[in-house]
Amino acid sequence: MDQSIGQFIGQFGIRSIPVSSCCIQIASVLRSKVSFPGTSSYEATQESYWSIQEASLYPSCIVVPDTAQDVSEAVKILAGFPDCQFAIKGHSHMPASGFANINGGVTIDMTTLSSVTINNDHTVVSIGSGAQWLNVYTYLDTLDLSVAGGRNGLVGVGGLTLGGGISYFAPRVGWACDNVANFEIVLASGELTNANATSLPDLFRALKGGMNNFGIVTRFDLTPFPQGEILAGVIANPISDRDAVFTAFSNIAGSEEYDPYASLVTGLGYNSSVKGSWSIGTTAVYTKPESSPAIYAEFVAIPSTQNTLHLTNLSTFADETNTPPLNWQFFTGTYGVSANLMSRIFDSLNSTLYNLELPSSWVFWDIAFEPLPTIMTQYGDKNGGNSLGTSPKDGNAFVMLLSALWPNSTFDEVVQETAEKMTRDIACIADDMGLLHEFQYINYADPSQDPIGSYGVQNVEYLRQVSRKHDPKGVWQRQVPGGFKLGLKY
Ligand SMILES: Cc1cc2nc3c(=O)[nH]c(=O)nc-3n(C[C@H](O)[C@H](O)[C@H](O)COP(=O)(O)OP(=O)(O)OC[C@H]3O[C@@H](n4cnc5c(N)ncnc54)[C@H](O)[C@@H]3O)c2cc1C
Known part of the structure; x- marks a missing residue:
């Protein structure tokens, strides 16, 4: 471990939140992208939570990746510390406690990955998973295009799309997730890969409704359509x-x-x-x-x-x-x-x-x-x-x-x-x-409800199979406790 980082972290082990070894390891690689209690960057993430229930949890450290590669580095380290729990945060519009924040673990705040770009022939819009829908609509309106996304522009692209997503265009194009052409995703191994109709098609389907049970999505490629006023x-x-x-x-x-x-x-x-x-x-x-x-x-x-x-x-x-x-x-x-x-x-x-x-x-x-x-x-x-x-x-x-x-x-x-x-x-x-x-x-849904169970027995079994295949050690099930889980035992 980098000694200077250990000393730096030691100064900020305040608010009685122990600095965990996984935080120290991640900070040795991602350095200033990891922040600790008492720093302005840590507080900036804490203050950005939408609900009091989420803002009242205090992680040991917060990782704010700049690139998909940073996410991959963080996951590689976290997967090597099976006792280290972590949370994945988008724009925190799921209010339940612990869905996108965690007490004493590591919170990965994805909101810096928020770029929106379009390919030359305007058939694919690539959206950083930490974007808000307003970023997307502001960009696409100038091109007379749109995509199926949140009706409130402050909502995050990540959670909404992984959970389904009801948009104003739903009767025309289905759930928002039905319009994903490709997910760029970091798997439990830390591998950065793509899931789409031809590459990892099982994961492609599982992600459309599977929330944070299969990895950290770093980019959504969505199919746009012409749209005026x-x-x-x-x-x-x-x-x-x-x-x-x-x-x-x-x-x-x-x-x-x-x-x-x-x-x-x-x-x-x-x-x-x-x-x-x-x-x-x-x-x-x-x-x-x-x-x-x-x-x-x-x-x-x-x-x-x-x-x-x-x-x-x-x-x-x-x-x-x-x-x-x-x-x-x-x-x-x-x-x-x-x-x-x-x-x-x-x-x-x-x-x-x-x-x-x-x-x-x-x-x-x-x-x-x-x-x-x-x-x-x-x-x-x-x-x-x-x-x-x-x-x-x-x-x-x-x-x-x-x-x-x-x-x-x-x-x-x-x-x-x-x-x-x-x-x-x-x-x-x-x-x-x-x-x-x-x-x-x-x-x-409220945590007392069972939305994944409501997908039906066959879909639940399908999701479990895909999880066992791509996450054999259960990183997303055991180490990411927040959100609705698949009920697998390890
Ligand atoms: C004001 C308001 C308006 C809304 N409007 C709509 C609407 O029009 N249509 C609709 O369908 N829903 C709507 N919702 C519900 C919304 O879809 C969910 O709250 C959604 O989960 C929020 O996503 P987020 O990224 O902002 O939230 P977060 O709370 O940050 O994330 C939600 C969950 O997704 C996971 N997650 C987030 N990003 C990633 C990622 N990149 N990789 C893996 N997991 C990730 C998190 O771990 C968390 O468990 C609205 C909610 C609010 C509060």
């Missing part, structure tokens, strides 16, 4: 008109002739500090430059308190403001499309939330409904296939994202119990109506 905005309605909104949503999401240019999220909001303070609104997008598409006529006819639909481009619409640090929690479920079910979901949420009071504090609840139409899921077996298990044979469905955000960590347990209860109650109602689907979208 879009119609986008928010329509807010009085909560008393919610049934009309649910009907309008269901008429679009459940249509046998789903309009491929229509993309919408209908959301309910509730602030626990004001009894009965429900709001309802829909983010409606039409991915063609049409100012009043017929598909939204029913929505537009409902009395609204706000309607901001306008023609714009994706980089402008996706340029959202960051939220202040808060605790966040996600829960999810998938259901067959029905306005009656949505109405019963509202009643069920209301009956729980009406009685929930947090002395001198608040929780904001946001319940979003997002179409999962068959014209989207049909892409699941194209381009090498994905591992999500969503299929047109399940019919048109919608995904629910139940989020809670709250400032005071004292209420963590209350929020967890309440969110679990509401998700359970909704599943019972949907089940009674014959509308409960098995699928749980991994990017919206």
